[in-house]
Amino acid sequence: MNNNMNDKELTVKKIEKLSFDKKAMKGFKCFSVATCAFAIWAGAVLAPVSLGGTIAIWAYVAIFKKTAYNYSRDKVDELKEQIYKEKSKITYNEYKMYHKQPKVIKKAKKLYNSVRYRNRRGFASSSQTSNTRNY
């Protein structure tokens, strides 16, 4: 009856599973739970570490900055002394080499200008070098 000669034979090219794969869903659920658990654990463990690290870096930077500033201050004093002793042998670029911080540069520039002004007014000594302009 069902082996009729009119029956048409069609080859199956492709089979796609559209049915809901419960095993896959179970695996996905397990994976989700594991991921959430790991995220919570990582948050609990890493947050204090991260906070501690941030505080440590902040403290280090603060201390280092203070040290660097003090070092710059010392250098300014040293240069100041040198300038008044040597009557401005040092150029402004040499100030910049020692002082990268804007405040210090400003101070150094002011100092340099005052020395230059003094030189212009005729206070320069005969020990001037080629680094400074002879007015």
Next chain:
Amino acid sequence: MDIDVNDKITLSDDISYLVVGKTIYDNKTYFFLVDFNNYANIKCCYENSLNHSVIVVDDKKLIQKLLPKFIDSQNKAYIDSLVESMDEN
């Protein structure tokens, strides 16, 4: 061949069908297929595992016999899935 209900199969006529029903009758596995793009295009066929093909049935009497079986199989599958989900919970 491992064709089950809710599978999408593409046959040599380049049409994709959804397997709506599956039943065993007279030692043959019959499928009830519905065209994805044209729901009016339905096919009743049985599996030919040797050639990896399906043979379309045109015999109206046979189809009339098979239709209630497809419905029963669907109901059974639905009840089985319900029982399974209850077991899981």
